Amino acid sequence: MTNTVLDINNLVVSVGKKPGGPKIIDGISIQVRERETLCLVGESGSGKSVTSLTTMGLLPKGTLVPTSGSIKLVGEELLTATDRRLRQLRATQMAMIFQEPMTALNPVVPVGRQIDEVLRAHTKLDARARKKRILDMMEQVHLPQVERIFASYPHRLSGGQRQRIMIAMALVLEPKLLIADEPTTALDVTTQKQILSLIRELQRDHGTAVLFITHDMGVVAEIADRVAVMRQGRLVEAGPLETVLRNPTMEYTRNLLASVPSLVPRPPREESREPVVLEANDLSKVYKERAFFGKGREVVAADKVTLTLRKGRTLGIVGESGSGKSTVARCIVRLIDPTSGGVRLAGREIAGISRRLLQPHRQKIQIVFQDPYRSLNPRVTVGESIAEGPINYGVAHPDAMKRARELLELVGLPPDAVSRYPHQFSGGQRQRIAIARALALDPDVLVADEAVSALDVSVQAQVLELFDEIQKRLGIAILFITHDLRVAAQICDEVVVMQHGRVVEQGPAAEVLTHPKEAYTRALLDAAPGRDWDFANFRPVAEGVGATA
């Protein structure tokens, strides 16, 4: 067998220097060999990022401290290495790429110079040799027009290009180990696919050992040779990819896999004859950048979008970032004013009417946002947040608070949560609170703008179930905006696929997501990571089809 590059043995990382502090990492052992990709999987708070930062020696000083165990990089102990030695090893022997390519590069330095810095710190090459090597590396990561990009600032590049720069920077000195911490989580699926295959390709060419950290089982299925599952700082299970996906031995791993929403759409519900509650006709939003002098610029964020939503149904808008899906949602809720076109809410046109006339209609349509950590006011109790809407519409305070308690029960939280503050709840619980807040006004339409995207899969599954249950009980219509086709497949009756502000394809979810007519929809489905695996049934999709056919 080939050599072990990274050998983590019985590692313990605690909070603070004193012994007996809470352990963030509790005795994990993993090995990564040459030319091998080990996927470290886990939900938020499982300690997977701390493991990688400990390896790089990048833990915030003094707050998190490795207290026992060992980390060996090609036989050299890292935990006892001096700061100076660690600096020498970084980029030359071990390198790291991060989750957010948007913020991981210094915004005020051209990207070429940022790569150059690695060479200047670790080699004695002269300026010309360095530049040649950088341009060569940039070509290896398939960047176009390398000379131009060399001199560009990060904000001129797309997310995918920036992540390629990060990869070029990490691999320019051919380190033995590459740590990739959720490198594709912030990217669109089509870009994600390209980056994953790029990492594969470079790994093959350079023989790099890759420690790949992710929460996404789809990505795991695409890239891993072996998988290690983490939970609350402990290693739950480890093994070759196939073994873990097919025969997970631990309960936690089984649950994790079972929560991954399937790409196969759920069985369609019968056609609805309920009344239409929401219609958008030729809805457009054009952003004009007005210049003080000279000509302005126009950006068409939504271009003649038409959609219909019936009572008790769920309509999904899917698309990548910049497709205009959120713009449409915000126009429909009138958080922003559409440039042209109409929105009919419960039979009443609301696109053009003034804010004051709109006020009575607002309660009929409510929205749940993506980030439950920022969409609730941290200084207001949960109860007051929920009751604020009804109180605005004239409900007496005690009645509104009583209703808040009922709603909290409806979304599966204890009624005494009313007097607590948002920070006392987890992400999933906060999203339940946000849903309760939206429901407080008895809306006809609930708009969920990427409402489950920030949640771990197990929590995501629960929140999706909650949406379903609420719909069944209250007969509410849901407009579900998501970039995740798996989520769309599990909750939507109809889907609208958007690209560059336009509707590309539209129809029943079961139809569009299995037999797409348009090339773009097909490309999106093709790019969905792990599409060959039916995680919840622990088998590849192909076998499932064979079994039922």
Next chain:
Amino acid sequence: MLGYLLRRIFAAVPVMGVVALFVFLLLRLTPGDPAAILAGDNATPERLERIRTSLGLNEPLIVQFITWVNKLLHGDLGTSLISNLPVMKMIGQRVEPSISIALCTIILAVIVAVPLGVIAAWKHGTWIDRFVMGLSVLGFSVPVFVVGYILIQVFAIELRWVPVQGFRSIFNGFGPFFERMVLPTCALSFIYIALIARMTRAAMLDVLGEDYVRTARAKGINEVAVMMRHALRNAAVPVITVIGTGFALLISGVVVTESVFNIPGIGRLTVDAVLARDYPVIQAMILLTSLIYVVVNLLIDVAYTLLDPRIRY
């Protein structure tokens, strides 16, 4: 870049126009006869009439304004009512000391404060950080005249290293200029060091939490390069803002310091003019101060675009 500069300079014209209008109306719209205000309580009718004709007060308002602006553009700011000297000349004499002291102060403050702030942020939470922040509180709370008199007592009177007071132009030799500049600069820079150090520390602390600083460390470059190349440049925008406004404040007059060290700067000129109700001088000072602020703000904005390529107007 050049186009941007021209546009910004062009945009400053209406601002200065509004200021000019305000300054012009200041005298004309105050209740009562401007000539009477100017002449004081014991003026003879002949003197009132003379002032009226000399100021053109018998003309219609709009004609007066045009004449006044026209004179302004030709560098004629009128004549002081007290000294009978042209206002332009009076200010001209006072500008050099003020600019000297402002420049020296801001340079000293930046040289001392920025490294202090960077070190405090780098060693966040340690005794070094607390020591720097303690100094900064001291700098804020001790009044400038107290610092000034202590410095005079120690270095001028006891040790006799430098003269007590006064100002010499730099054109008459660097030595005498420097001798007289040291104490007021030190006294005045105290509070600016405190301010800029605090600002630098806060901005650095923000930036040190950014992902690209982690990236820089992951590259294996040394901490000095991480601090200077990656953190400080990104933290510079708020710091530059404080430095710029601080400089504008300094140049438009630091009355107390000028009084303590007997420096003939524009701060004292302004105070004297206000006390003596020397309207032409007051008007000129308002115009000058506004102009300084407009120019400094322009420079700050230009500095932004140089520091951060994302900022484009």
